[in-house]
Amino acid sequence: xxxxxxxxxxxxxxxxxxxxxxxxxxxxxxxxxxxxxxxxxxxxxxxxxxxxxxxxxxxxxxxxxxxxxxxxxxxxxxxxxxxxxxxxxxxxxxxxxxxxxxxxxxxxxxxxxxxxxxxxxxxxxxxxxxxxxxxxxxxxxxxxxxxxxxxxxxxxxxxxxxxxxxx
Amino acid sequence: xxxxxxxxxxxxxxxxxxxxxxxxxxxxxxxxxxxxxxxxxxxxxxxxxxxxxxxxxxxxxxxxxxxxxxxxxxxxxxxxxxxxxxxxxxxxxxxxxxxxxxxxxxxxxxxxxxxxxxxxxxxxxxxxxxxxxxxxxxxxxxxxxxxxxxxxxxxxxxxxxxxxxxxxxxxxxxxxxxxxxxxxxxxxxxxxxxxxxxxxxxxxxxxxxxxxxxxxxxxxxxxxxxxxxxxxxxxxxxxxxxxxxxxxxxxxxxxxxxxxxxxxxxxxxxxxxxxxxxxxxxxxxxxxxxxxxxxxxxxxxxxxxxxxxxxxxxxxxxxxxxxxxxxxxxxxxxxxxxxxxxxxxxxxxxxxxxxxxxxxxxxxxxxxxxxxxxxxxxxxxxxxxxxxxxxxxxxxxxxxxxxxxxxxxxxxxxxxxxxxxxxxxxxxxxxxxxxxxxxxxxxxxxxxxxxxxxxxxxxxxxxxxxxxxxxxxxxxxxxxxxxxxxxxxxxxxxxx
Numbered sequence: 001x002x003x004x005x006x007x008x009x010x011x012x013x014x015x016x017x018x019x020x021x022x023x024x025x026x027x028x029x030x031x032x033x034x035x036x037x038x039x040x041x042x043x044x045x046x047x048x049x050x051x052x053x054x055x056x057x058x059x060x061x062x063x064x065x066x067x068x069x070x071x072x073x074x075x076x077x078x079x080x081x082x083x084x085x086x087x088x089x090x091x092x093x094x095x096x097x098x099x100x101x102x103x104x105x106x107x108x109x110x111x112x113x114x115x116x117x118x119x120x121x122x123x124x125x126x127x128x129x130x131x132x133x134x135x136x137x138x139x140x141x142x143x144x145x146x147x148x149x150x151x152x153x154x155x156x157x158x159x160x161x162x163x164x165x166x167x
Numbered sequence: 168x169x170x171x172x173x174x175x176x177x178x179x180x181x182x183x184x185x186x187x188x189x190x191x192x193x194x195x196x197x198x199x200x201x202x203x204x205x206x207x208x209x210x211x212x213x214x215x216x217x218x219x220x221x222x223x224x225x226x227x228x229x230x231x232x233x234x235x236x237x238x239x240x241x242x243x244x245x246x247x248x249x250x251x252x253x254x255x256x257x258x259x260x261x262x263x264x265x266x267x268x269x270x271x272x273x274x275x276x277x278x279x280x281x282x283x284x285x286x287x288x289x290x291x292x293x294x295x296x297x298x299x300x301x302x303x304x305x306x307x308x309x310x311x312x313x314x315x316x317x318x319x320x321x322x323x324x325x326x327x328x329x330x331x332x333x334x335x336x337x338x339x340x341x342x343x344x345x346x347x348x349x350x351x352x353x354x355x356x357x358x359x360x361x362x363x364x365x366x367x368x369x370x371x372x373x374x375x376x377x378x379x380x381x382x383x384x385x386x387x388x389x390x391x392x393x394x395x396x397x398x399x400x401x402x403x404x405x406x407x408x409x410x411x412x413x414x415x416x417x418x419x420x421x422x423x424x425x426x427x428x429x430x431x432x433x434x435x436x437x438x439x440x441x442x443x444x445x446x447x448x449x450x451x452x453x454x455x456x457x458x459x460x461x462x463x464x465x466x467x468x469x470x471x472x473x474x475x476x477x478x479x480x481x482x483x484x485x486x487x488x489x490x491x492x493x494x495x496x497x498x499x500x501x502x503x504x505x506x507x508x509x510x511x512x513x514x515x516x517x518x519x520x521x522x523x524x525x526x527x528x529x530x531x532x533x534x535x536x537x538x539x540x541x542x543x544x545x546x547x548x549x550x551x552x553x554x555x556x557x558x559x560x561x562x563x564x565x566x567x568x569x570x571x572x573x574x575x576x577x578x579x580x581x582x583x584x585x586x587x588x589x590x591x592x593x594x595x596x597x598x599x600x601x602x603x604x605x606x607x608x609x610x611x612x613x614x615x616x617x618x619x620x621x622x623x624x625x626x627x628x629x630x631x632x633x634x635x636x637x638x639x640x641x642x643x644x645x646x647x648x649x650x651x652x653x654x655x656x657x658x659x660x661x662x663x
Contacts, residue, residue, distance in 0.1 A: 093406070104375075104378075106576075107371060107374065107375050107378070108375065110249065111371035111372040111374075111375055112368075112372045117480055141295070142232070143231075143232040143235050143236060143296070144235065144293075144295045144299060147287065147296065147299045147303070148299060150181065150280070150284075150303055151281065151299060151302055151303050153185075153280075153308065154210070154277070154280050154303060154306050154310075155306060156278075157188060157277065158274060158277070158306060158307070158309065158310035158311070159275065160633055161271070161273045161314065162310060162311050162313055162316065
């Protein structure tokens with residue numbers, strides 16, 4: 001087995017397990033911390049795929065900035081475990097959801113058996129570097145790049161509208 | 168100039184949105200002006216849209232930025248619907264905002280930004296642009312839904328809509344990722360080409376992507392397993408915003424849906440046709456049955472809009488690759504008739520409701536028909552249009568949609584749809600019956616926004632009748648005008 005595959009296995013297992021831990025922990029802080037682990041192992045997966053910029057962004061923005069914000073707000077709200085609402089009939093809910101998702105799992109399984117023999121395209125040497133992503137952003141994808149600026153402007157405006165005090 | 172011209176409708180809307188946002192800061196106190204400024208933007212944009220249509224030899228198809236942004240008759244048709252709804256929304260809002268004490272210029276700016284997003288959804292030729300347009304639209308709408316921050320229902324609505332909407336955006340992105348993986352492209356026409364190829368190895372992966380995308384889009388159009396947000400959101404949102412959502416937002420989601428499925432996924436129809444058919448049936452029944460029991464008119468119309476989604480899904484299920492079958496034009500026609508009818512209804516409701524969303528129960532409308540004759544007549548005609556009584560637009564919408572579906576052999580679906588249309592007669596007629604036949608005086612007097620409401624009502628009334636009559640060339644009232652049906656045909660032909 002290639003080193004690549006071993007690392008892939010490790011990272012994806014860690015991501016899945018910590019994702020599972022995240023949804024089963026009752027305390028928000030332990031859930032948030034296991035989410036950090038998921039983000040870091042996802043960053044590892046991006047690194048394996050040679051997506052260097054994505055790797056950096058994943059660590060800096062998601063595991064760094066956003067999670068700091070999440071943990072800060074949890075600590076500021078000071079949620080105690082006894083304040084949380086009781087969760088009823090977890091087993092029934094989970095089993096019904098699993099039942100509903102079974103056809104989806106079947107489709108996923110089928111697509112894996114098909115893709116096994118598929119050909120994956122080779123990527124170029126500078127795939128995923130800051131330079132090539134920047135080049136794409138300002139040439140092929142210049143239009144979506146400009147459109148995103150509208151999206152950011154609206155988010156800014158929306159926050160002001162929803163958060164400002166009565167004038 | 169020729170290169171800039173196709174961008175003018177969207178550009179003007181965007182410039183006016185930003186201008187209104189900045190003017191809000193500069194103009195202290197005179198907020199009424201902002202409504203007129205934004206209305207001016209809508210009118211300018213509509214003028215450029217119409218002249219763009221008239222200048223070209225139809226059908227035409229222009230694409231920019233390697234097919235990311237497409238201007239064709241299809242997108243112009245939708246531009247006009249969005250601008251019409253935005254104009255009505257702005258006109259009805261000016262009175263409503265004063266009454267509810269929340270007159271801020273950001274409101275108009277957000278409406279125009281939402282229209283920008285919708286225009287991107289109607290003319291995006293790439294999944295990336297379509298998704299960005301969808302997000303621009305929904306984020307503006309989230310804020311508009313929660314605009315009344317001192318109303319608890321409005322807060323509940325925005326929270327519910329935001330969480331569920333963010334979740335559905337996740338589904339859409341996941342679907343796009345899988346489709347990109349299977350087809351190695353996000354351009355719609357390229358995806359269509361890859362899917363059409365004989366040796367397409369990644370079909371299961373593409374189908375998985377389509378299903379996930381479908382979950383997201385069906386959430387946006389509120390088809391039944393994903394509809395639970397809609398009644399609460401429509402009830403909690405400020406009434407003009409509800410009118411805007413029920414018409415323009417739904418139409419934009421269908422514009423996205425139709426272009427995507429007609430251009431890219433039509434060759435994988437076997438994989439999604441049955442799912443859409445089943446969802447259409449459940450959607451029609453759920454919408455109609457729940458609409459029976461509602462006492463609040465906004466909730467009643469919310470459920471009835473779910474049932475209209477069901478009728479439209481029949482059209483989606485019977486789509487086919489060639490434009491000769493006229494299924495897609497019937498959907499466009501239906502969308503136009505439906506949006507004009509429902510935004511007109513909401514113009515009436517927002518005029519009749521009082522501060523803090525009082526008087527929105529159906530029983531409160533007793534005696535409205537005699538006290539406000541124009542509103543009574545307008546409301547009745549909109550209700551007839553939503554039921555589908557000739558000669559309103561709603562009748563011809565249903566007629567074309569169902570007959571196109573029958574031509575595709577969808578007999579059981581059409582039969583169920585007709586049964587459902589009959590069921591809907593009860594709750595629509597109840598509104599008219601309360602307005603005219605329930606003996607009670609309508610005590611409330613409305614002061615604000617009478618002029619603009621009357622303007623809107625005349626405008627939408629003429630629209631509803633004209634959409635119905637305009638299909639007959641013998642009746643063409645405006646000399647030389649091509650009938651609405653001709654426009655929808657040209658729009659669909661321009662896609663291919």
